[in-house]
Amino acid sequence: MEHSTYPTLPLKNTVLFPHLVLPLSVGRSKSIAAVETALASEDKLIAVFPQHNPRTEEPTADDLFRFGTVGVIKKMARSGDTVQILVQGIERVEQLETVQAEPYLSLKVTTLPEPSDTGTEIEALHRTVIELAGRMIELVQPQVQVSIHHIISDVEKPLHQIYLLTSVLSLDFDKEKELLAAATQAEALHLMYRYLNHEVQVLEVRQKITSTAQTEIDKKQREYVLRQQLEAIQEELGEKSPEQAEISELRRRMEETELPELVRKEVEKELTRLERMPSAAPDYQLTRGYVELALELPWNKTTEDRLDLKRAREILDEDHFDLEDVKERIIEHLAVMKLNPEAKSPILCFVGPPGVGKTSVGQSIARALGRKFERMSLGGLHDEAELRGHRRTYIGAMPGRIIRAIRRAGYKNPLLMLDEIDKLGRDFRGDPAAALLEVLDPAQNVEFHDNYLDLPFDLSKVFFVTTANTLDTIPRPLLDRMEVLRLPGYSDEEKQQIARRYLIGRQIGEAGLSEIQLSIPDETLRYVIRRYTREAGVRELERVLGRIARKVATQVAEGQTQPMTVKPKKLVELLGPERFFAEEVRQQLPPGVAAGLAWTEAGGDVLYVEAALLPEGKGLTLTGQLGNIMQESAKAAQSYLWSHAEELRIDQKSIRESGVHIHVPAGAIPKDGPSAGVTMATALTSAYAHWPVRNDTAMTGEITLSGLVLPVGGIKEKVLAAHRAGIRRIILPKENEKDLREIPEHVRQSLQFILAERIEEVLTAAIPELNRLHSRGAA
């Protein structure tokens, strides 16, 4: 093998292959010295070796790769401190030893013979490599049309082709060194195949990613262009997309509607937003809904009030029986409105048991005034946002019930009935009562703020009417804002009148009959009221009458031609067995039982209080779901009796040696309130003294420890209930005398009232034996 010594040029990050030309920029002083030495020779030869670490500034033989290339310097030019040379590789060499290290590195090398191994494997590998190289160039530079075959067609030897390929493909430094080290063609081809295969795979994945992204962009661009074209076509044809048509319609409506300046600005702003928004945007429907609401709300639309008092009175009388107080109050209000149109509307609160006509009175007022009637129930409303609306940032946001009711009404001064205000809830979602306060407060509702609408709306022209079954559960501040009008229950006679005037005709009509086909005599009506209903109002009565009408309608439909008069005995056939027994009065009252009168949400009721002594027992037992106030009444009654036992001729021994049990039947119903005090005292006295209470007497009233009888509420309901139940004597607190005026004349006439100031009066009136003793004692 041939050994020679050459000045040596270390190369950073690059490899010179035989037969290829490499331009180099030489800057290191030792390298420049090596180049100059080579140039000074006759044949300009230099050995070029890649260095392992490109950062090594003065590499020794050990820092250089074992294999290098001897090349001839073909051209050179000096520029400043560097020397530019063009080196052409001639043959591969392997370093043997360092001849000198200064002033330049000189190595003794051995020339490696050019490999010329052949065979089928080499042939196959060669073809594959060329194919892969072609594919790779296609992937790297698809715009380059020249095929790799063309570039390397001049080159016959596979090894030379591989060297040439290194200049075409961007292989990394380590791979180039490995290629240079390859001793045979087969080895070089294997290496090249491996690199190319890897490169092609990476490039293919990269191309796939790029083309996917490109497709995505292309699709978007295409859609955009199509949309633009569509718009242009539609414009040309004078057509508009449904969304655009909708927006222009909204804009037209905005221009035609008279809106407050603030609202107009806001609507304008939202419409502009809407125009810029694609219809698929999540906000689109929300914004459109908002604009529609703002345009539909009656910002300035009012109905004119009809303030004809005579006509109003006629309407109220036509719609409602009795209820004189209520009607009077409404007429008064109309009179005020007539004289002073700016007067603040009162907030009326109709309180009364179910079915007495609270809602329909509201409707009648609206009719009399010529206002729109809107009704919303507050029963079970927990969420403040239900009233005040949700902010538009929430999904599914919508305006509150107040604004929705106003929108339905179409005028800003409807009669808005807030039903069941006593059943307002309150929990973590806020306090709807607080929102209602704002709604109902004339000082605040001029600028009512709905969260959804987000614009002030004037509610001051709204006529608010609320209804409740009881005042107890209405939040105090709300109650303060309202004017309470009580609608007590009806007596049997009143119900009869109502049925005669309103209900029967309506139900006969509903069933498709005429008044000739079905008649219900008074006797039957009374029977229905007493035996088939028990209520303060007339709702159930109307339902029962409806059932009768339907039964008769069935018979008519089946061919009955004779007009039908419903007799009481026919009722069992039509309605089934009687549901309530008219005479609730117990025929015989054993000692210890007294009839009390209670007020319930459904009107009044007769409740029997039972007291029993428990020999050898202790203390006071109370049963029947009694509330705190009733328990206190029981204790007060017991204490009073103990302290007045002697006067009442009660055996003190029985007091000392026995316990007491007080029970109020109908245990499933919670009971509370002070008005059972006198009844408990009477029952206890009766029990201790073993004298029965009169069975025709019922009582109500609160007692004090000193024996005073204090007034209670709900007298009308209680008296009517007692009357219904067949009681003939009623003991009332003296101070409730004024309430007797409310009771219908005929009821009052049929009852005996005992007005008591002290418990002794109650006891003597209720327990005949005691009365006898007293008169004897007095005698």
Place this chain on the structure above:
Amino acid sequence: MQILINSENGIYQKNIWQPSADIYRIEQGWLVKLDLAGVRSEDIHLSVRGQHLIIQGLRRDWIVETGQQYYSMEIAYNRFKRVIELPTHLEHARITTEYRDGMLLIWLKTAPKGGL
């Protein structure tokens, strides 16, 4: 990668450079003129094979003195080879050469005198 591909023919042979040539058709055959400035005549070797005229040799850089420094270098040194193919067989041609002013003139007389 900064490797350039040399487009000159035969670059993949061991020969480093190729002299430029002009070829003339003359009355008796061919005249080939090669630019071989600076090449010593003893370093030139001529041969004929079939229709091919092969010229090879070596250009040495003879102005090499200690202390001088190359500033720029454009002339190719080292071995050269040039193969010229002509449309006639050259085996029996009469070849004469002349080295004049750095040019090598090669006459290839293939036809007898007076004929063409």
